[in-house]
Amino acid sequence: MSINGNMKQVLSVQELRSLNPMQIERLQNAKFHAAAKNLLPQTKFYSGLFKEYGVDPAKLKKVEDWKKQGLPLVKKFYYMKHVEDFVVKPDDAFKTHLSYLRDLSTGAALDLAFKMLDKQALAHQLHYFFHPKMPLFSGGTQSGKPTPTLITMPQLRNLDNVMGIAAQLMSQDYFKDTVGMNLFPYGPHLAWHAVQSAFNLGVDLNLATAAGSAMKTKDLVEMADKFKANVFAGMAEYMANRFLPMAVKKKIKLKKNILFINGSEPMLSKDKDKILKLSKKLGVKNTLVLDFYGVSEMKEDIFAECRPGSGFHHIAPLSTIVKTIRINKLKKGDFIDDWSFSKPEDGGAAVMWNINGAGTLLHGYLVGDKYKKIVKGRCPNCRLNTERVYGVGRLELK
Ligand SMILES: [Zn+2]
Incomplete structure (x- = not known):
């Protein structure tokens, strides 16, 4: 009680x-x-x-x-x-x-x-x-x-409840059979845990992965290919400069629609452009990029976009x-x-x-x-x- x-x-x-x-x-x-x-x-x-x-x-x-x-x-x-x-x-x-x-x-x-x-x-x-x-x-x-x-x-x-709302806010009708990949480093910081909560509630299959030193980028890319992941959450910088270049090198194919959610650090426009450009090379037609804002001192209070440029x-x-x-x-x-x-x-x-x-x-x-x-x-x-x-x-x- x-x-x-x-x-x-x-x-x-x-x-x-x-x-x-x-x-x-x-x-x-x-x-x-x-x-x-x-x-x-x-x-x-x-x-x-x-x-x-x-x-x-x-x-x-x-x-x-x-x-x-x-x-x-x-x-x-x-x-x-x-x-x-x-x-x-x-x-x-x-x-x-x-x-x-x-x-x-x-x-x-x-x-x-x-x-x-x-x-x-x-x-x-x-x-x-x-x-x-x-x-x-x-x-x-x-x-x-x-x-x-x-x-x-x-x-x-x-935090679980808040991330459930965020997942609802960000989910798009045209996404079917959602497979989520958490690309934040694993550890005691907010982003990985927040995404884990959101994926448990908001995607059909949560691969429960982690980047940083927890899993190698090439293994993550292989998993993305095998499971046909279509919802990715992580730092735009990692996605643009590590994950996607490796995916292109390994010649994997992704689904037609993917969602990438940035968090933890402000997204630079050069990284966003790179994400859009590189995902095209993986067979993606529509890449939706959404941004998140959180401050660890605010704990479970996380701000989300509902579409690009909507404000947090x-x-x-x-x-x-x-x-x-x-x-x-x-x-x-x-x-x-x-x-x-x-x-x-x-x-x-x-x-x-x-x-x-x-x-x-x-x-x-x-x-x-x-x-x-x-x-x-x-x-x-x-x-x-x-x-x-x-x-x-x-x-x-x-
Ligand atoms: Zn809105």
């Missing part, structure tokens, strides 16, 4: 279509408040920050209050040096969890549910909620050093709040005090707030990316009524 309160963890495709952006924002802020009030004070970093800035976390009712209360933004470099300080470690797990859930749901039903749990089930529940299950390492492309984020079991479960859909808005901001004055040091929210359509530096459970918790955190714009409102293609992020680039901070 598991108690999650009445608050949803992940919205379904139907809900992403039927709720409007304001309703989604209300749900996000309810989760933001519960996390800020109950979980942030149980991390070393934020409990210190609230004291230093004289902020009562109970007053953080919506994400705009982060600015209103005069709180700063945290740079990635600081987080990398102090990961432990951002992990939720409650003094009293039971009290913290109960108060967190009470803020998310109707108290009476919750109290009743707790009474029905025996001691062992309760201990299990608390362990499950607070205990990190796995580290996720980012590529470290920006800093040259991989940064871990700690994800909990409920968040890993959410925020399909898990109840996991993280993502906003763009303007830095008014950049000073040396670990924090930014002088900042303001920018209009979504104007874009700016990306800042995030984790609102879904424990593990590492980052609020007011500069992701290290900038966005050209965030578009609110219904996607004309897939009809999801959730935010879409356009023009992701790297944010250079001194």
Whole structure:
């Protein structure tokens, strides 16, 4: 038995279509408040920050209050040096969890549910909620050093649901008998696991492969030929410069339609062009190339395109709040005090707030990316009524 309160963890495709952006924002802020009030004070970093800035976390009712209360933004470099300080470690797990859930749901039903749990089930529940299950390492492309984020079991479960939605979003009617090849390196980083989830739910046959040093490119190419793989997920750079050149050299043949999904790193247009050109040599008529956006610090919150150029859909808005901001004055040091929210359509530096459970918790955190714009409102293609992020680039901070 598991108690999650009445608050949803992940919205379904139907809900992403039927709720409007304001309703989604209300749900996000309810989760933001519960996390800020109950979980942030149980991390070393934020409990210190609230004291230093004289902020009562109970007053953080919506994400705009982060600015209103005069709180700063945290740079990635600081987080990398102090990961432990951002992990939720409650003094009293039971009290913290109960108060967190009470803020998310109707108290009476919750109290009743707790009474029905025996001691062992309760201990299990608390362990499950607070205990990190796995580290996720980012590529470290920006800093040259991989940064871990700690994800909990409920968040890993959410990842399955989110990737199910992504698979639904990306699946195309003309694909029959889908055979998926995971071409991300195997290891504790988000991409391989996310693709594994998506393929388990979204393709007919998941070959469960891995690139990097796990499997040789020539063996992967041979498998693609034998099983007639038609859905590939990996880094565009690997696909363009290793996998496809090897496939051409080995003279394999693929099906008429293939889907390639990029992730982990921004796709360069020269790599995209190469993918389109080389796949033609394998007998492919239509190569659909879609892009993904994820940040390991956002955990299960992954953004997907529904068609090329559609913008990255925020399909898990109840996991993280993502906003763009303007830095008014950049000073040396670990924090930014002088900042303001920018209009979504104007874009700016990306800042995030984790609102879904424990593990590492980052609020007011500069992701290290900038966005050209965030578009609110219904996607004309897939009809999801959730935010879409356009023009992701790297944010250079001194
Ligand atoms: Zn769409």
